[in-house]
Amino acid sequence: MKFVDEFRDPQKARILLQEIEGLVKRIPVCRDRPIWIMEVCGGHTHTIFRYGLNKMLPKEVEFIHGPGCPVCVLPRGRVDDCIALAERDEVIMTTFGDAMRVTGLKKNLLQAKAEGADVRMVYSPLDALNLARLNPEREVVFFGLGFETTMPSTALTLLQAREEGINNFSIFCNHITIIPTIKAILDSPDLQLDGFLGPGHVSMVIGTKPYSFIAEYYRKPITIAGFEPLDILQSVWMVLKQLAEGRCEVENQYTRIVPPDGNMQALQAIQEVFELREFFEWRGLGSIDHSGVRVREEFSAFDAERKFPLPNLKIADPTSCQCGEVLKGVIKPSQCKVFGTTCTPQNPLGALMVSTEGACAAYYNYGWIPEEDLHPAKSPV
Ligand code: SF4
Numbered sequence: 001m002k003f004v005d006e007f008r009d010p011q012k013a014r015i016l017l018q019e020i021e022g023l024v025k026r027i028p029v030c031r032d033r034p035i036w037i038m039e040v041c042g043g044h045t046h047t048i049f050r051y052g053l054n055k056m057l058p059k060e061v062e063f064i065h066g067p068g069c070p071v072c073v074l075p076r077g078r079v080d081d082c083i084a085l086a087e088r089d090e091v092i093m094t095t096f097g098d099a100m101r102v103t104g105l106k107k108n109l110l111q112a113k114a115e116g117a118d119v120r121m122v123y124s125p126l127d128a129l130n131l132a133r134l135n136p137e138r139e140v141v142f143f144g145l146g147f148e149t150t151m152p153s154t155a156l157t158l159l160q161a162r163e164e165g166i167n168n169f170s171i172f173c174n175h176i177t178i179i180p181t182i183k184a185i186l187d188s189p190d191l192q193l194d195g196f197l198g199p200g201h202v203s204m205v206i207g208t209k210p211y212s213f214i215a216e217y218y219r220k221p222i223t224i225a226g227f228e229p230l231d232i233l234q235s236v237w238m239v240l241k242q243l244a245e246g247r248c249e250v251e252n253q254y255t256r257i258v259p260p261d262g263n264m265q266a267l268q269a270i271q272e273v274f275e276l277r278e279f280f281e282w283r284g285l286g287s288i289d290h291s292g293v294r295v296r297e298e299f300s301a302f303d304a305e306r307k308f309p310l311p312n313l314k315i316a317d318p319t320s321c322q323c324g325e326v327l328k329g330v331i332k333p334s335q336c337k338v339f340g341t342t343c344t345p346q347n348p349l350g351a352l353m354v355s356t357e358g359a360c361a362a363y364y365n366y367g368w369i370p371e372e373d374l375h376p377a378k379s380p381v
Helices: 004-008 010-026 042-050 076-086 109-114 125-134 151-164 178-187 200-206 209-216 229-245 264-273 297-302 323-327 359-365
Strands: 035-041 061-068 091-095 119-121 139-146 169-175 195-198 222-224 250-252 274-276 279-282 286-289 293-295
Touching: 004 010, 004 229, 010 229, 035 042, 035 178, 035 200, 035 229, 042 061, 042 200, 042 229, 042 359, 061 178, 061 323, 076 091, 076 109, 076 139, 076 169, 091 125, 109 119, 125 139, 125 151, 125 169, 139 151, 151 169, 151 264, 151 297, 169 293, 169 297, 178 200, 178 209, 178 286, 195 229, 200 264, 209 222, 209 250, 222 229, 264 274, 293 297, 323 359
Parallel strands: 035 061, 035 195, 091 119, 091 139, 139 169, 195 222, 222 250
Antiparallel strands: 274 293, 279 286
């Protein structure tokens, strides 16, 4: 298939759905409970709800929405650190659009901008570097966040800044890594999963091999999935086929983008610029060992955390916020007490309502509040 409409072909979707129904009948666990498949990536969550794939699939297949939206898992303390940086007179804070709406203890970057902070939306870290070139009397800070998908562009920009000797540019690094996070989910005692849809964009960088521990050690099937509706349906079919045949393997549905070894150039840039932190705090999931990166010592002149003092406070989520339970798949977004009332995309209380890739925003935007979500027969707890 070459064109986008081929990935949305209703006839092919019908054939896949028939195949899926046949597979479900062959999986013994379906007699007692649904099959729980976690889509790790927020992009998959968005596709599932946008195209109503969860409504099309048999009731025995249930999605658990994973932590793969980097904006959603950013803890409030880090947002406040970023706002403190943005409020410094000499700083121009630059970031992607979604990150401007994540709220810290009292406000978000958009509100800080309304109060006078110089906050600018950019489409890439290179835009931020260009601002540094154009404003040599100011300090330009890039709010770097995201998984391995966005890490290479931050790393390459920093290498470019060093090459050009641009000393008024730095990054506030909040990049996170996917593998320790999946491991933490699998080690979570209150979560039971049957298989995974693996993240397509991250895998384009890291390849398929780092996931082998999921199949070999945890005995769960995983299929790296693309983002079109037929990609998701085919990936679900591949996971179910493994379950029906009693196999646990890493399979790659997204072969048109994801090579087994990943992107060596991108991995080298990441390796050169970043090193693992001992631990990193995740909203709703707590501290996860080696799940974030920081700028290496040799690039400290470009590290905003070393260049400027930060409040560095830990701030708990509001008590009514149930983002952590949603992120672990313990409840569905529509089962949160404040879903659609005090928490909406216009006025998000929790981070999962901020980004379009957040599970709560997807439920809200596509009107997906099914009867069985409000009154579930069983849950994966
Ligand atoms: S509805 Fe809001 S508070 Fe509740 S889990 Fe979703 S984002 Fe968090």
